[in-house]
Amino acid sequence: MSDRAAQSEAFERLGERIAAALERIAPPSAPPVDWTAAPAYVWDGAAARPVPAIEAPALDQLRGIDRQKDTVVGNVARLAAGHAAHDMLLWGARGMGKSALVRAASRAAAADSGGDLALVQVAPHALASLPTLFSALEGVSRNFLVYLDDLGFADGDSAGPRQLRSWLEGGVEARPVNVRLAVTSNLRSLVPKRLSDQDDPVNPRDALDDLQALSDRFGLSVGFHAASQDDYLAIVAAYADSLGLAWDASEALEWSRRRGARSGRTAWQFVTELAGRAGRAF
Structure with a gap:
């Protein structure tokens, strides 16, 4: 064997050893998630982690929000039954049960429907991955409430709100028919309003209308106010x-x-x- 051939064979064996070593230290690929097995999931932008139980207070423990509770519980029950249901924006005072109500309503609807509903909470950094999540959920013989807790957009972020509007309604990547969104926020418009937003000398209301266009895409906008x-x-x-x-x-x-x-x-x-x-x- 010539020196060049021997050298080539040595490099080939070295490459094989490096590839084997990298394969040994690489984390195993996550198994495909069973979207019918758990009552809830957490989506991190790339994969879903099943959650064995939804932690939430009993519905009758949620006091002072009777009107909001009736609205949200009824809508989630319709989604679980496979009937027409709305995307929901729950907005308003901090600590008044917005997140607890989403979880409690989902747990109750799942129990009443025999598990035909699952709650999928999206991690705060994973908003841009919603089309990937929608693709995974489309065609699954189950209904899903995709939950974005305490959502807000920074000043100057125009892409995020426009993406969410498109996913809610009208875009080619809009959520599938077995999926609805539940968003909680302290802000009704999801984006902070400033006095300067009204100071455009050409079209003074364009900025405000653009903000309002996002909240208008939710079929239900449910306000929560400080308790008496x-x-x-x-x-x-x-x-x-x-x-x-x-x-x-x-x-x-x-x-x-x-x-x-x-x-x-x-x-x-x-x-x-x-x-x-x-x-x-x-």
Whole structure:
């Protein structure tokens, strides 16, 4: 064998050893996800992780949002049954149960439909991958509520809102018929409005209309507002009584004043404090 041939063979064997070593240290490819096996999934932009149970309060524990609850529960139930249903924007006051209601309504609808609905939460960084997710869900013999929690867009981000509008309605990559979106946000328009948005000397309303065009694409826009004192105490009662915890209204109100808010989240934090004092875990 010539020196050149020997050298070529040596390089070939070296390449094979390097390829084998890389194959050994490379992470195994994720197995294909079974979209019919779990009640919920988390989508990270490239793959889905099944979630064995949806963590949410019981629907009757969600107080002070009766109108919102009826609207969301009814819409999710229709989706689970395979009937016409809306994409939903849940917007408004922080801590008033927007996310909890999405989860609770999904869990109830899945139970009532025998598992014909799954909740798919999209990771915050994975918005641009929605077409890939839609492609995976299309054709699956199940209905899906794709959930984007606490969504917002930065100043100057025009691509994100326009993509979402296209996916909701009218675009070639719009979500399939067995998929609906549920978005929660503190902002009704999903994008911050500034006084300067109204200062365009050519078309003063174009910027505002562009913002509104996104929220208009949701069939349901459900507003949540800060709790009254009575509603706040009713929320505390729903949580504390179900756990068998004694509580005092004046202490609950003082807790809300120190927190600077009356909301479902504040009520749950107060009940957590009560449970901790009583040596309870949940």
